[in-house]
Amino acid sequence: MKRTASASWTGGLKDGQGSISTQSGVLSNTRYGFAARFEDGPGTNPEELIAAAHAGCFTMALSGQLGEAGIVAENLTTTAAVTLEKVDGGFSISAVHLDLVAKIPGGDQKAFDEAANKAKAGCPVSKLLNATITLNAKLES
Template sequence: MKRNGSAIWQGDLKTGKGRLSTQSGVLSEAQYGFNTRFEDGPGTNPEELIGAAHAGCFSMALSNVLGEQGLTADRIETTATVTLDKAEGGFAITAVHLEVTATIPGTDDATFQKAAETAKVNCPVSKLLTAEVSMTATLA
């Protein structure tokens, strides 16, 4: 299975503008640029897209791990915070922190923590990222 996203960039780094699109069409020429990445301009940026992808992937992975244990979550809510830091030679994504809160009938915190850790390690997006991936898991 292959999926794709695409970008078009026009201009220099600080004043240029870009557009991002996805194969599914969910994103269709979504605006991004220096001001959306390093300031508070309207539009998106690669880091928040990585965060959304990681949060979605992790939530599905956790659902799978729970299902293997005969458990079904009523709700899994995940936020992935992606850190972009100035590094030698430019910028680097240095960390991702997963904040997950789940409502899972019939389980306890120890079971949930183990399932969340297994999902974090085995989520395909976690495997892709070379940055440190940390997590806070809360059973609601």
């Protein structure tokens, strides 16, 4: 299976602008640029897209891990925070923090923690990233 996305850019780094599109059409010529990446300007940026991908991948993987343990969550909500740092004259994604809230009536904390940690380590986006990945997992009954 392969999925594709494309990006185009015109102009210089700070005064230029680009657009990103995805095969599914969810993003279609979506604007991105220096201000969106480094100054909270309008548009998206690669780190935001990585955060979305990681949150989605982890949450789906967790649903699978819980299912293997015979648990079905009422709701799983994950926020991923990607850290971009300037390192040795360049930039690096050094960390991702996953903040999870799971509503599982009558849920077992030990089984939940085990499933969450397996999902954090095993989701394909986690495996792709060369960053420290941390997790705060809250179980609500």
